[in-house]
Amino acid sequence: MDKIRTRRRPPAADGAPTEMDSDQRSKFEIVAREDFSDATYLLEIYHPLMAKAARPGQFVIVMAHEHGERIPLTIADYDRDEGTITLVIQAVGKSTREMQQICTVGHCLHGMVGPMGMPSEIGQGQKVLCVGGGLGVAPIYPQARGFKENGASVIAVLGFRTSSLIFWKEKFESCCDEVIVCTDDGSAGLEGRVTEGMRLALEKHPDIDECVAIGPPVMMQGAAEMTRPQGIKTMVSLNPVMIDGTGMCGGCRVKVGDQVKFACVDGPDFDGHQVDFGDLMARLSRFSDEEKAAMQRWSEHCRMAQQPDGLETPPTAPEK
Amino acid sequence: MAKKRTIRTIPQERTPVAEQDPGERIRNFDEVSHGYGKEEALVEADRCLMCPEQPCVAGCPVGVNIPAFIQKVTEKDLRGAYDVITTTNLLPAVCGRVCPQETQCEGVCTVGDTLEPVAIGRLERFVGDMAIAAGWANVPYIEPSGFRIGIVGAGPAGMACAADMAKAGCEVTVYEAFHQSGGVLRYGIPDFRLPNEVIDAEMGNLEKLGVHFECNTLVGRLFTIEQMIDELGFHAVFIGTGAGYPNMLGVPGDSLNGVLSANELLTRCNLMHAREFPNYDTPMPPARHVAVVGAGNTAMDAMRVCLRLGAEEVSCIYRRSRAEAPARAEEVHHAEQEGIRFKWLTNPVAVLDDGEGGVSGIRCVRMELGEPDDSGRRRPVPVAGSEHDIEVDLVVVAIGTNANPIIGQTSKLALNKWGYIETDEDLVTSMPGIFAGGDIVTGAATVIEAMGAGRKAARNMRRYLGIRDADAPYRASGADTLFGIDLRERNFVRIQTST
Numbered sequence: 153m154d155k156i157r158t159r160r161r162p163p164a165a166d167g168a169p170t171e172m173d174s175d176q177r178s179k180f181e182i183v184a185r186e187d188f189s190d191a192t193y194l195l196e197i198y199h200p201l202m203a204k205a206a207r208p209g210q211f212v213i214v215m216a217h218e219h220g221e222r223i224p225l226t227i228a229d230y231d232r233d234e235g236t237i238t239l240v241i242q243a244v245g246k247s248t249r250e251m252q253q254i255c256t257v258g259h260c261l262h263g264m265v266g267p268m269g270m271p272s273e274i275g276q277g278q279k280v281l282c283v284g285g286g287l288g289v290a291p292i293y294p295q296a297r298g299f300k301e302n303g304a305s306v307i308a309v310l311g312f313r314t315s316s317l318i319f320w321k322e323k324f325e326s327c328c329d330e331v332i333v334c335t336d337d338g339s340a341g342l343e344g345r346v347t348e349g350m351r352l353a354l355e356k357h358p359d360i361d362e363c364v365a366i367g368p369p370v371m372m373q374g375a376a377e378m379t380r381p382q383g384i385k386t387m388v389s390l391n392p393v394m395i396d397g398t399g400m401c402g403g404c405r406v407k408v409g410d411q412v413k414f415a416c417v418d419g420p421d422f423d424g425h426q427v428d429f430g431d432l433m434a435r436l437s438r439f440s441d442e443e444k445a446a447m448q449r450w451s452e453h454c455r456m457a458q459q460p461d462g463l464e465t466p467p468t469a470p471e472k
Numbered sequence: 473m474a475k476k477r478t479i480r481t482i483p484q485e486r487t488p489v490a491e492q493d494p495g496e497r498i499r500n501f502d503e504v505s506h507g508y509g510k511e512e513a514l515v516e517a518d519r520c521l522m523c524p525e526q527p528c529v530a531g532c533p534v535g536v537n538i539p540a541f542i543q544k545v546t547e548k549d550l551r552g553a554y555d556v557i558t559t560t561n562l563l564p565a566v567c568g569r570v571c572p573q574e575t576q577c578e579g580v581c582t583v584g585d586t587l588e589p590v591a592i593g594r595l596e597r598f599v600g601d602m603a604i605a606a607g608w609a610n611v612p613y614i615e616p617s618g619f620r621i622g623i624v625g626a627g628p629a630g631m632a633c634a635a636d637m638a639k640a641g642c643e644v645t646v647y648e649a650f651h652q653s654g655g656v657l658r659y660g661i662p663d664f665r666l667p668n669e670v671i672d673a674e675m676g677n678l679e680k681l682g683v684h685f686e687c688n689t690l691v692g693r694l695f696t697i698e699q700m701i702d703e704l705g706f707h708a709v710f711i712g713t714g715a716g717y718p719n720m721l722g723v724p725g726d727s728l729n730g731v732l733s734a735n736e737l738l739t740r741c742n743l744m745h746a747r748e749f750p751n752y753d754t755p756m757p758p759a760r761h762v763a764v765v766g767a768g769n770t771a772m773d774a775m776r777v778c779l780r781l782g783a784e785e786v787s788c789i790y791r792r793s794r795a796e797a798p799a800r801a802e803e804v805h806h807a808e809q810e811g812i813r814f815k816w817l818t819n820p821v822a823v824l825d826d827g828e829g830g831v832s833g834i835r836c837v838r839m840e841l842g843e844p845d846d847s848g849r850r851r852p853v854p855v856a857g858s859e860h861d862i863e864v865d866l867v868v869v870a871i872g873t874n875a876n877p878i879i880g881q882t883s884k885l886a887l888n889k890w891g892y893i894e895t896d897e898d899l900v901t902s903m904p905g906i907f908a909g910g911d912i913v914t915g916a917a918t919v920i921e922a923m924g925a926g927r928k929a930a931r932n933m934r935r936y937l938g939i940r941d942a943d944a945p946y947r948a949s950g951a952d953t954l955f956g957i958d959l960r961e962r963n964f965v966r967i968q969t970s971t
Binding site for chain 1: 649650651659687689690693694714716726727729732733735736740744745750751752753754755756757829876877878
């Protein structure tokens, strides 16, 4: 597995950002990047003020370039000493693939705003199950760490499609009492989805009193169903389509119980037993036709740009 | 010697303004109204009687000295006219386009008692456009007062407050959550009503006054209002974050794909350039038959945006009658010209599912007007058995907004029961040094009312900081003023208040 990690070190000898250093850094500069797989990548973005303000469970909205979309991304980690925000991104659509191409170390995002949303409530649970599926493994990390710092016993269940996509296992091992890895194809850890890992954990630890699950909607739904019989409090983090992230557009409205909530300002964390996942998944497909068209167009442009006589550039604004 | 009374005749009707042909304009985003040229402006300016009562000045939320600027226009002194307007209103080209003049200055115009009122809005726009074309904006030296002011929200209220505080020598920083400043002017009002170049030009004047803009900054979450005072070193803060939390219909089918708020539609189109998809990455929901619920300015904008994006049929569904529609008269007129189908006295009861998560129609009932309600408007009541379906594939909801919760969630500011920030008459909040104004205090209103609130807050902020209130030069009009600063008395003096 090829994991390439690049980082631009601050010029100060001790590695701590100095005043001079912060002057030299541009706004929203990418200071480190790590590729977990050919589709998943990590970016560390310099934003000391945000690193100071961020709490587990919050998210940012980034714009890669002037013509870009506003993309909501859950904060995977933050480093107050280095002044950075960590994002883990999966290249699934046009915008995230394009970011994968242009977001190299030293590149500056057009914009990054946040931290948005209500911070997760790190509850008083004594034994907590933290479930992350795929990309959701990243944002579950600050929560696991938060629970540990609160004195809870933390069991992590991390689900991936296959062994080559596994990331941050060591990071979790450093702050969790137990880490269960599941892969869909059984190439590492337990074979099956995260629910298999959860079943194992729940059998072994009947005293689990709180659960947090982050991942694709169908995974969070499955996780919520696992804990429903025992009535274990289960929080999930929703990431619907949104534009402003400040409650202004209402695009991110979700059904929770009998109420309509805006994920950006009322969430993104909600009680998993109350969330209407069917509604969430339907709303996530709102722009699927447009997304497909944009993706196709983008791929064609990339292909043409790779041809020796392909003079055409990608359809969006080039890197500045 | 007694002044000689002259009797003069004025044209009965206001000078018409050239507009893009409706058939043509529904295919582009260019501005609908071309605005007055010099000749037309002179003819229209001559219709002002220069009456001593000046009801128009009182009718303007920021008190623009309207007869004085029209006088300058008749004298062909456009620079003078610009200076008169900008003593109280920094954004004439914007306000000339978006103010509801018929309920403000023009609504009380003396000429309007018997004839059509003077077209004050069009004249203001003419002057504003002339200023942009000529690049009038030389800024005088302003002596720094040493105070730092933080403004939350780069919309009309925040900008008006920022301008006044900058003129008072303060170092002003405006924080904006979006990646561009302008607030509702940028994300809400479409280009065919307010072109981006006009916003850029008039906002540029603020930067020339030394106002500093910080976009991509969500106050409340990145830092709190309290931190602005305690840690970031601001001496006073103004909150003008707008209402911005859209009401949805609250009927079955509300959450279907194909139901969206007008805020979302307009933000996609205006701020995010979705109409240029795929050159810009933000997509627009496809729409052939559209129903827009509501009849305010936002609803009119949403309908006309849908037309321009290629919708075949756009209907306006409003539960009251045309007389109660809150939109500017000109917007309703333009919408009618463009072929919007108005369904007055109609109320949605359900959005219909097409079986694939989208919208196939909207079920409505007819309404009739009953007894007046609290707002003085006759309350619409449903007519029994009048249910009918309208076939649509997109439903846009433009029925108003609620208070945005972010500042309330993140500060200890007192809110009223609807979640708006509570202030006294001077726009002082429950925390010392923190002022608030605009939609986040009053609920959704107009651009000019927000600007009026921003200016009022600035006046009280200066008093709070002990900056000598220099409203006198603001009122003194004449060619000698620039951005309201009398050149002879250009500096504000900071007076030491008792300790």
